[in-house]
Every structure is written in structure tokens, then in C-alpha cells.
Amino acid sequence: MSPEHATLRRSNFEQFDEEKRVVAHPDGTLSADANWHGSVSGDECRAMIVIPAVVLVLAVLLATALVANLLRRRRWLAWGMGLGACALVIAVLVGLAGGPLRTSLLSLDPSIEVAILGRVLALTPTNQPALIMLSLAALIVIGFAPAAGPANNFYSLGLGILALLATSLMVQPLPYAAFAWQASATVAVFLIQGDRAGERSGQAALRYLAAFTFTLPLLLLAGWLSDQARSLVPEAAQLAQAYNAPAALIAAAMLLLMGAVPLYSWLHLVARDAAPPVTALLATLVSGTVAFLWLSLWEANDWLRDSALASGILRFSGIALLVISMLTAWAQPSFARWLGSALFAEAGTSLLLMQPRSPLEVEAQVLGVLSRALALALFAAGLHRLRQQCGSTRFDALSCRPDSWTLVTLAISGLSLAGVPATSGFVWRWLLARGLGESELMLLVALSSASLIGGLVRGLSAALGARPSAVVDASEAVSDGLNSKTDWSPRLLAAGAMLSCALGVVPTPLIELAAAIARGYTFYP
Amino acid sequence: MRPRVAEFRELLSQVSQVLILPLLLGLLATALLVSVVRNWRIVLPTMVVNYAVVGLMLARVIDPLISLSRIGTGAVAIVVLSVAAQRADDMRAARGESVARERLAHPQWRRLASQLLLRAMVALFAFGAAFGAASRFPLPGEARELGLAAYVLLAVSLLLIATAPEALNVGVGLLMLFSGFELAYLPLEPSIGVGVLMALVTLLSGLAIAYLVQLDVAVGDQPASAATAWDAFEQPDVS
Numbered sequence: 001m002s003p004e005h006a007t008l009r010r011s012n013f014e015q016f017d018e019e020k021r022v023v024a025h026p027d028g029t030l031s032a033d034a035n036w037h038g039s040v041s042g043d044e045c046r047a048m049i050v051i052p053a054v055v056l057v058l059a060v061l062l063a064t065a066l067v068a069n070l071l072r073r074r075r076w077l078a079w080g081m082g083l084g085a086c087a088l089v090i091a092v093l094v095g096l097a098g099g100p101l102r103t104s105l106l107s108l109d110p111s112i113e114v115a116i117l118g119r120v121l122a123l124t125p126t127n128q129p130a131l132i133m134l135s136l137a138a139l140i141v142i143g144f145a146p147a148a149g150p151a152n153n154f155y156s157l158g159l160g161i162l163a164l165l166a167t168s169l170m171v172q173p174l175p176y177a178a179f180a181w182q183a184s185a186t187v188a189v190f191l192i193q194g195d196r197a198g199e200r201s202g203q204a205a206l207r208y209l210a211a212f213t214f215t216l217p218l219l220l221l222a223g224w225l226s227d228q229a230r231s232l233v234p235e236a237a238q239l240a241q242a243y244n245a246p247a248a249l250i251a252a253a254m255l256l257l258m259g260a261v262p263l264y265s266w267l268h269l270v271a272r273d274a275a276p277p278v279t280a281l282l283a284t285l286v287s288g289t290v291a292f293l294w295l296s297l298w299e300a301n302d303w304l305r306d307s308a309l310a311s312g313i314l315r316f317s318g319i320a321l322l323v324i325s326m327l328t329a330w331a332q333p334s335f336a337r338w339l340g341s342a343l344f345a346e347a348g349t350s351l352l353l354m355q356p357r358s359p360l361e362v363e364a365q366v367l368g369v370l371s372r373a374l375a376l377a378l379f380a381a382g383l384h385r386l387r388q389q390c391g392s393t394r395f396d397a398l399s400c401r402p403d404s405w406t407l408v409t410l411a412i413s414g415l416s417l418a419g420v421p422a423t424s425g426f427v428w429r430w431l432l433a434r435g436l437g438e439s440e441l442m443l444l445v446a447l448s449s450a451s452l453i454g455g456l457v458r459g460l461s462a463a464l465g466a467r468p469s470a471v472v473d474a475s476e477a478v479s480d481g482l483n484s485k486t487d488w489s490p491r492l493l494a495a496g497a498m499l500s501c502a503l504g505v506v507p508t509p510l511i512e513l514a515a516a517i518a519r520g521y522t523f524y525p
Numbered sequence: 526m527r528p529r530v531a532e533f534r535e536l537l538s539q540v541s542q543v544l545i546l547p548l549l550l551g552l553l554a555t556a557l558l559v560s561v562v563r564n565w566r567i568v569l570p571t572m573v574v575n576y577a578v579v580g581l582m583l584a585r586v587i588d589p590l591i592s593l594s595r596i597g598t599g600a601v602a603i604v605v606l607s608v609a610a611q612r613a614d615d616m617r618a619a620r621g622e623s624v625a626r627e628r629l630a631h632p633q634w635r636r637l638a639s640q641l642l643l644r645a646m647v648a649l650f651a652f653g654a655a656f657g658a659a660s661r662f663p664l665p666g667e668a669r670e671l672g673l674a675a676y677v678l679l680a681v682s683l684l685l686i687a688t689a690p691e692a693l694n695v696g697v698g699l700l701m702l703f704s705g706f707e708l709a710y711l712p713l714e715p716s717i718g719v720g721v722l723m724a725l726v727t728l729l730s731g732l733a734i735a736y737l738v739q740l741d742v743a744v745g746d747q748p749a750s751a752a753t754a755w756d757a758f759e760q761p762d763v764s
Binding site for chain 1: 665686692695696699702703706709710713714716717718719721722725726729730732733734736737740741
């Protein structure tokens with residue numbers, strides 16, 4: 001009996017219109033005819049248990065989140081589990097890059113797709129590196145989190161959000177990623193409010209939830225409209241016009257997700273009201289996922305690349321965010337609000353890279369995700385220490401001079417967020433300048449950075465000018481490990497600051513990694 | 526047993542076809558009430574009626590049993606919100622503040638008239654915009670009434686999200702946004718998968734909103750001298 005061939009047709013975006021052959025073997029097993037991962041023969045399937053890699057990745061993250069939630073009061077254990085889960089996911093995904101992983105009993109196959117409610121979860125050559133980078137960014141933020149005093153549920157909810165955002169990158173057709181986004185937003189509500197019950201972060205959580213809720217209709221309608229445009233419009237000349245609406249809807253959805261809508265952004269509210277590590281985690285993971293989701297869409301849909309409207313919306317929003325950051329960063333009254341301006345600048349710069357025409361721009365986007373993770377994780381730790389020691393992050397209300405570790409951490413991570421040379425934040429801006437090649441835009445980026453540096457210098461001057469006698473709440477200090485004999489957070493912060501500077505001075509390994517990911521895309525002219 | 530299910534399905538389908546005008550009027554009335562009144566003891570039962578109307582309208586274009594399950598999901602989300610709102614009221618009552626039941630029993634007519642009038646006028650403007658959009662940019666699909674209903678719900682939901690300060694009313698706006706979008710989208714893609722996923726996100730969002738509703742009350746515990754507890758946190762410690 002010869003193998004029968006079944007055909008799986010996917011709809012919505014063009015990426016999923018390819019027809020993929022699924023080979024049905026006489027023994028009843030199925031193997032995908034994927035040409036990039038190879039295939040498993042029927043005999044091999046019989047001898048071992050085949051696990052879809054998609055299932056393993058999600059199961060590791062979700063199961064660890066569950067256990068970490070049960071053990072949330074043992075913070076060090078939860079922290080170790082968070083780090084372990086991210087590291088395991090990275091190791092598995094890196095191992096799968098060369099094809100299925102096999103032992104005598106188990107086989108981990110990346111080519112097997114999992115169908116849920118008519119949608120498909122799959123690992124592809126484009127989302128696999130994205131998942132690695134996202135997990136790496138989460139690893140960095142979680143790694144430095146103990147120094148930032150997170151709430152008990154930080155690790156479990158953080159892993160849950162990572163799992164849902166990973167799902168959004170793996171789901172096909174891509175518009176249905178909106179459901180995973182929405183689910184991640186509901187989890188984020190609990191995280192944003194996590195350690196601030198009774199304070200104002202309810203407003204930030206509500207804005208975050210509302211922004212993500214708006215993206216659901218936009219993405220689903222965009223998927224339907226693109227299908228309609230392809231199937232109903234016969235004239236090639238009219239086709240470009242018909243694709244304008246879905247392209248604009250997708251661009252608007254990306255802006256809402258990134259918090260890049262100037263008058264309706266979740267970025268500054270979360271930066272102001274949520275705990276620092278929460279801000280770091282959400283800003284890092286969400287901006288990273290949006291960047292990679294956009295690259296996937298850009299790779300798969302030539303109508304999106306041809307849409308002047310979508311490019312115009314993103315470019316205009318990027319410029320608007322940089323202008324807002326330039327005008328406001330230097331005048332911010334507190335470190336927490338300065339962080340909001342820095343996030344605006346990061347989002348604006350990232351948006352300028354969302355019409356990539358060369359590998360350099362993709363490399364800059366990829367490096368931006370990692371650099372942002374490191375800088376935000378360190379800044380969050382600095383903010384936490386400042387609040388613990390001085391009772392406030394307001395420049396005019398610092399009741400004491402913070403210790404030198406806090407100042408150094410705030411300075412180096414702040415300068416990295418501003419993109420100053422010899423920090424990791426400079427590397428991706430340098431690649432941006434080379435890839436973009438537009439002097440006016442680079443001037444805007446430089447002015448925004450200058451404004452951020454001005455605000456940071458004001459804050460650091462205020463901290464240095466404060467009374468040197470430190471007034472620290474002893475009970476909090478002991479419970480958090482600050483200033484105690486066993487406190488090793490200064491060492492952690494020192495390592496982070498040195499890492500940031502080292503990556504700024506010797507960025508070659510990171511650039512090679514980013515270049516390898518950029519080579520995976522084929523949309524360059 | 527099966528013929529009965531088929532008969533029930535047929536009955537629902539016919540009800541949604543025959544009663545389309547009363548359903549549309551019911552939807553307009555509930556949307557108006559939700560946009561004008563801020564008391565959860567009125568708003569949440571109205572939302573259940575709104576879900577029932579939306580479910581019956583959807584029975585025209587999707588499997589009536591799926592539309593029934595949609596009503597059930599919406600009702601569960603509203604029950605969760607009701608529990609949270611009741612707990613929030615209990616916390617307010619413990620602090621000696623006015624609660625929803627008292628405001629219903631002893632309305633302040635002088636203040637109420639101006640508030641209701643203003644909200645009613647704004648809601649009517651939103652309805653006007655929805656009618657205009659439905660005639661100028663009709664949604665794809667054969668059932669035009671569904672398009673109008675979708676525009677009305679979307680307009681009212683945006684109005685609530687933009688103007689209501691309380692988490693409960695913003696949350697009701699978000700849930701109404703889901704309903705409006707379902708009326709617009711499910712006729713285009715009447716699949717069980719999309720219906721189930723929409724129901725799931727409605728439930729999850731209901732849970733998150735219920736959590737935030739209780740925080741609204743907890744904010745009242747902050748020091749009176751500061752605008753918010755966060756501001757208090759950022760004030761210098763003068764002691």
C-alpha cells in the first residue's frame with residue numbers, strides 16, 4: 001500500500017496559503033513533509049515516543065509557572081525554577097535547530113504541528129529564533145529580579161505570560177495570536193497589581209487590559225480583510241488598494257500592543273505605577289514579541305511590505321514617540337517617570353526599524369530586545385534599592401544619599417537606555433544608524449537620547465546632593481537582604497553593570513548572533 | 526432526543542428571524558441604560574439581558590446552540606463581576622461610605638438629573654454616530670441589522686471606556702466591545718473555534734476586571750492628604 005497524501009490548507013495570511021503535504025504511512029502514522037527539519041520514518045515512529053516540540057516548550061513553561069506559584073513564598077526556589085525553565089526552553093530550541101532530538105526512547109520533533117480548535121501551533125524557521133531570543137530576554141529579567149524585590153507571584157505569572165506570548169508567535173494563522181495576547185493581558189493584570197494592592201496601579205492594569213482588548217478586533221478583521229482582498233479583487237492595480245485596510249489595521253494593532261499610541265499608551269502608566277521588575281518584564285517581553293511578530297508578517301506578506309500606509313503609520317508614530325520623549329525626558333520629576341520617557345524612546349526607535357530593508361535593521365531590532373532586557377532589569381533593581389533606602393524616587397524628595405551600588409546601577413542602566421557609547425544600548429543604535437541611513441531620523445534619536453541623559457543627570461545630581469545619612473527601614477532591609485551581611489544583590493548588580501559595559505565595548509558575539517537570525521529572513525531587496 | 530434538539534435549534538433560529546426588530550430595540554434600550562446608569566445593581570442585570578439579546582441575534586448567522594452557550598458565558602462573567610462588586614460594596618459599607626443599594630433607595634434627585642441628562646445626551650450622540658456608520662460603512666454580510674447592532678455596541682463601549690472612571694464600568698465597556706465585535710465578526714467566520722475562543726477571553730477578562738473592581742475600593746484606604754497612595758509613597762517622609 002503506497003502512502004496516501006493528504007493536503008492541509010491554511011487560510012488568512014498568504015504565509016499560510018502554502019499547501020503542505022502530510023504523508024500517511026500504511027501503519028497509520030503521519031509524518032510531515034517538511035523540508036527543513038527532515039522527517040521521521042514510520043519504523044522510527046513505532047520504536048520511540050514522539051513528542052511535538054511545541055507541546056514540550058509550552059508544557060515546560062506552564063508547568064514551571066504552576067509549581068512556582070505553589071512555592072511562591074520560597075522566593076529563591078521560585079527564582080531558580082524560573083531561570084531553569086527559561087534555560088531549558090532555550091537549550092531545547094537551540095538543539096532543535098539542527099533537526100529532531102532523539103534518544104533511544106524519546107524523539108522531540110519540531111515539524112509536528114498541534115491543532116487546537118481548528119488553529120495550528122507550529123515551530124517554524126522564523127519563530128524558532130524569536131522564541132530563543134524572547135526566552136533569553138526573560139532569563140535576563142528574571143535573573144536580576146531578586147535585586148529588584150519582586151512580589152511573590154512574579155516568577156509564576158511572568159512564566160505564564162512568557163508561555164502565552166510564545167503561543168502568540170507559534171499560532172497559525174497569525175491573526176489568531178490576538179487571543180493569546182488577550183489571555184496574556186489578563187495574567188498581566190494580576191502581575192501589575194501583584195505587590196501593590198490598594199495603590200494606584202489598578203489604573204495601569206486597566207489601561208494595559210484595554211489596549212490589548214482593542215487589538216483583538218483589529219487583528220482578526222485584518223486577517224479576514226486580507227483573505228477577501230486576495231480572493232475577490234481580480235485586478236492587480238486594485239489589489240494594492242484593497243490591502244491598505246488590513247495593513248493599516250495590523251499597524252494600528254502593533255502600536256497598541258507596544259504602547260506606542262501617544263494619548264493611549266500603557267507604557268508610562270505601568271512604568272509609573274507598577275513595581276519596577278514588572279515594568280521591566282512586560283516592556284521587554286511585549287516589545288520583543290511585537291518585533292518578532294512583525295518580522296514574521298513582513299516576511300510572509302509582500303502586500304504588507306508594499307503598503308505605504310502601514311509604513312507611514314509606524315514611521316509617524318515612531319517619530320511622535322521620539323519627539324515626546326525628547327520634549328519630556330529631561331524635565332521628569334522622578335526616576336520612575338524618567339523610565340516611562342525612556343520606554344517611549346525605546347518604542348519609538350524600535351518602530352523606526354519596522355520597515356526593514358536590510359539585514360542591519362533586523363540585527364538592530366534583535367539586539368534591541370536583549371539590550372533592553374538587560375538595561376531595564378538593572379534599572380528596575382536600582383529603582384527598588386532607591387525606594388528602599390530613600391523612601392522615594394522623586395528627585396526633590398530623596399531623604400538620603402543612596403549607596404554607591406544604587407547610583408552606579410541607575411547610572412549605567414540609564415545610560416544604556418539612552419544609548420550612550422560603551423554600554424549595550426549603544427550597539428543597536430549604532431546598527432540602526434548604519435541600517436537606516438537617514439540623518440534627520442538619527443538626529444531625532446540623538447536628541448531624544450540627549451534629553452534622557454539630561455533627565456538622568458538631574459536625578460543623579462539630586463541623589464548625590466541629598467543628606468549622606470542613610471535612613472533605612474530595618475525590617476524591610478533585612479527581609480529584602482539589603483545592607484545585611486548575606487546581601488549579595490550589590491554583587492549581582494555589579495555583574496550586570498559590567499556585563500552591560502562589556503557588551504558595549506565588545507559586542508561581536510551579540511552581533512554575530514543577531515546576524516545569524518537576520519540571515520533567516522529573505523525579504524531584503 | 527435528537528429531534529428535540531433539532532426542533533429547539535429551529536425554534537431559536539426562527540425567533541431570531543421573526544423578532545429581529547424587538548431584539549434590536551431591546552439592544553438599543555440596554556445599551557442606553559448601561560451608558561447612562563453607573564450603579565452596578567442596575568448595570569449588571571442589564572448586561573445579562575444585553576447578552577441574551579446579542580445571543581438571540583447571533584442565532585441568525587451561527588448555530589443557535591453556540592449562540593446560547595455564548596449567552597451562558599456572558600452571564601457567568603457578569604456573575605463574577607457581581608460577586609466582586611458586592612464584596613467591594615461590603616468593604617465600602619464597613620468604612621461607612623455610601624453603597625449601591627443605598628443610592629438606589631435614596632437617590633439624590635437634584636444631582637442625578639444633571640448627571641443622567643448629560644450621559645443620555647452623549648449616549649444619543651454615540652447612537653447617532655453608530656447609525657451614520659452603519660449606513661455609510663455597512664459591515665459585510667447579509668444581515669444588516671447585525672451590523673447596526675454591532676456599531677451601537679462598539680460606540681457605547683468606546684464611550685464607557687473613555688469616560689467612566691471606575692474599573693467596573695470600564696470593564697463593562699470592554700465586555701460590550703467583545704459583544705459588538707462578535708456581532709460583526711461571527712457572521713463573517715461562523716466557526717465553533719472562534720466562538721469558543723471569544724467566550725474564553727470574555728471569561729478571562731471578566732475575572733481580571735473583577736479583580737480590579739475590588740482594587741477600586743482598596744484605593745479608598747489611602748491617606749486623605751495624598752491624591753493617591755502612590756503619591757503618598759513619593760512624598761518625603763517628614764518624620
